[in-house]
Amino acid sequence: MIDISKISTEKRNKKTKNIDIVSTGEMLRLLNDEDKTVPLAVEKAIPQIEKVVDIVTETFAKGGRLFYIGAGTSGRLGVLDASECPPTYGVPNDMVIGIIAGGDTALRTSIEGIEDSKDAARKDLESYRLTKDDVVIGIAASGRTPYVIGGIEYANSLGCETACITTSADSEIAQVAKHPIEAITGAEPVTGSTRMKSGTAQKMILNMITTSSMVKIGKVYENLMIDVQMSNDKLISRAQKIVMEVTGVSPEVALEYLKKYNSVKYAIFAIMSKIEDKEKIAKLLDTHNGNIRESLKTTKT
Numbered sequence: 001m002i003d004i005s006k007i008s009t010e011k012r013n014k015k016t017k018n019i020d021i022v023s024t025g026e027m028l029r030l031l032n033d034e035d036k037t038v039p040l041a042v043e044k045a046i047p048q049i050e051k052v053v054d055i056v057t058e059t060f061a062k063g064g065r066l067f068y069i070g071a072g073t074s075g076r077l078g079v080l081d082a083s084e085c086p087p088t089y090g091v092p093n094d095m096v097i098g099i100i101a102g103g104d105t106a107l108r109t110s111i112e113g114i115e116d117s118k119d120a121a122r123k124d125l126e127s128y129r130l131t132k133d134d135v136v137i138g139i140a141a142s143g144r145t146p147y148v149i150g151g152i153e154y155a156n157s158l159g160c161e162t163a164c165i166t167t168s169a170d171s172e173i174a175q176v177a178k179h180p181i182e183a184i185t186g187a188e189p190v191t192g193s194t195r196m197k198s199g200t201a202q203k204m205i206l207n208m209i210t211t212s213s214m215v216k217i218g219k220v221y222e223n224l225m226i227d228v229q230m231s232n233d234k235l236i237s238r239a240q241k242i243v244m245e246v247t248g249v250s251p252e253v254a255l256e257y258l259k260k261y262n263s264v265k266y267a268i269f270a271i272m273s274k275i276e277d278k279e280k281i282a283k284l285l286d287t288h289n290g291n292i293r294e295s296l297k298t299t300k301t
Contacts, residue, residue, distance in 0.1 A: 007142050008169045009194050013187035031196075034189045038200045041167070042208075045183040049208055052137070052163045052179050056213040059135045059161065060095070061289065066210075067125065068098045069151040070139035071115035073195040074165075074202060075100030076107055078139050081206040087235075089219040090227030096210060099124050101147040118150025125154055132159035137209070139202055140164065141194035143171020152176050165205050167198040181205060218291035221246060226265040226292065230258070239264045247271040268292060273299045 004010040016030050042049075056066050068078030079098030086093050101120060102111030114120055130136070136155035138148040143166035153176060155162045164177035167185040174180035183205060185197040214220060219227045224246065230236045236258070243254035246268050257267035266281055269292055275281055288294035 004142075004192075007144065007171075008184060008186060009141050009167055009188060009198055010192050011187040012191050013189055016189040019189065031189055034197055035200060038183075038185055038197050038204070041183045041185045042201055042204050045181050045205070048179070048181045049205060052181060053209055053212040053216070055161050055163070055179065056135055056209060057216040059133070060213060060217050062133060064131075064133040064135065065094060065128075066096045066213075067128070067130065067134060067136045067155075068096075068139055068206070069121060069125070069136060069148055070099075071101035071145050071147045072106075072110070073199050074139035074141055074145070074148070075102075077199060077202050077206060078137075079107060081203075081210055085210055085214070087229050087231065088225060089214045090229050091214075091219070097128060099128075099151075115145050115147045118146050118153070121147045121151035122154040125151055130155060130158060130160065135161040135163070138162070138164040138173055138177060139166075139206075140171075140173050141167045141198035141202065143168040143173045145173070149173055149176055165202050167194070167201050218289050218294075221265075221268065221292045226268060227290075228264060230262070230264075239267075243267050243271070265290065265292065269295060272296060275299065 016034065019027055019030055059066060068082055070078045079100050082096040082098035085091050085096045100106050101114040105111065136151060138152045140148040149172060152162050152164065152173065161179070162177045163179040163181060164173045165181045166173055167183050169184050174182055183201045185201050188194060188196045188198065190196065224242045226242065228235055228239060230239050239258055240251060240254045242264050243249065243257060244251060249271060257270060258264065261267050261270060261278065265285065266278065269281055269285065270276055273296060284295045284298060
């Protein structure tokens, strides 16, 4: 048997001990009060998150991939973050990859037993032909999940950069990962239910990692998503608005450039640089890793 008494996320929360007998309003206030502590826990981990963001950014710049690996809630959150990167930032589907113990079936149906297998994680990563040029981030609220630790150990053996996201103090995974992120959220409102405060902290950190790294590789201009995929009417309208806001052109002109280049980034660069040739635009942007600011400096020299 595992001694879960040493896992901080498994401890009882004295503040919510009577949650089962209070009114609905009081119950919600108790939950909300506990949720308010999560951003503070994440804030304390920012120096650790900063290191991981820089590593992920360097990995992307070299053509490497980011892997998330987790079980249960942690795994689902990793898959969620990975799946949102292509439509938001226009990156390939295999640039950020989320792996959950038990495979895609586990996204909807709980498959708890598989999390105890280190070998399963190794096989899952092997199926993606993991190399030393990739980075692997293990997500484990408890910090002891064998599946996740096994994945990190395998990645370490290949020479990969590895990190972890855990919400438990003094965890095993923080000792295994080269770059641990520890946001210690404390006892859950419902004992051991790490889909609550722990899950919220993990989601916040995942957002920070991918958002910051995408900004740093030129996927954002000012605070606008310039590589957003125009896959539906809402996103086409957003793209049009972005071009208008950056360049000051009319809605009609913005739409005209979007139709011509089928790219928010290209449309903005063409308008601002007054360069119309698509191949020349592509060359200039590629030279500066897609960064509009740096590419525009070249056109002014």
